[in-house]
Amino acid sequence: MPWSRLSGSISSPKVDVAIDMGNPFLNLTLDGFLKIGTVAATRAAAEDTYHILKKGSVSRHNFEDMLKKMCKEGAYWGAIGGLYVGTEYGVERIRGTRDWKNAMIGGAMTGAIVSAATNNKKDRIVMDAITGAAVATAAEFINYLT
Structure with missing residues (x-):
């Protein structure tokens, strides 16, 4: 009986932005804020785009509302992500282990x-x-x- 095997891997593109704040704690916190905030803003944009397309009409008001929601969601979740990353790093430094x-x-x-x-x-x-x-x-x- 014939048998075949497929081997490979799937990887996503990696984008990394480095902003040096002069302190590892601040660097990690800002990195967490930016990465998680970007994900949240993208999710808000995708969700609102779906609702606009489902409704069938695009207006300036829809676009402005989408931008406001993207900023709000990005800032909220970015702050939570930054807080978590900074807290975890601080705990690591205090405990001396990872x-x-x-x-x-x-x-x-x-x-x-x-x-x-x-x-x-x-x-x-x-x-x-x-x-x-x-x-x-x-x-x-x-x-x-x-």
Whole structure:
């Protein structure tokens, strides 16, 4: 019986922008802000483009609303990404080791800070800290697998 095998790999293009702020902490925080903010702005643009095309008409007002949403989403998620990356780096420097625990602590702190900034319910802050820790730790473990 004939048998064949396909071998190969898929890779995405890598774009890296380096802005030297003179401090590794600031460099990583800004890098996280820019990368995550760009992803969020792109997602907002794609979502709004879909809605505009579905509606069937394009206007200046639609375009302005899309740009506002892109900026808002990019700044919000960029700030969260920058906060997480900076926190994880700070934890790494304090602990003196690089492992998954830094991601867990950084995620918990980021979740708690973002939650505390948006509401004042203690139970919600704790739940968001746990969620942040779980997501960051899971992402770190997945990163180790690849």
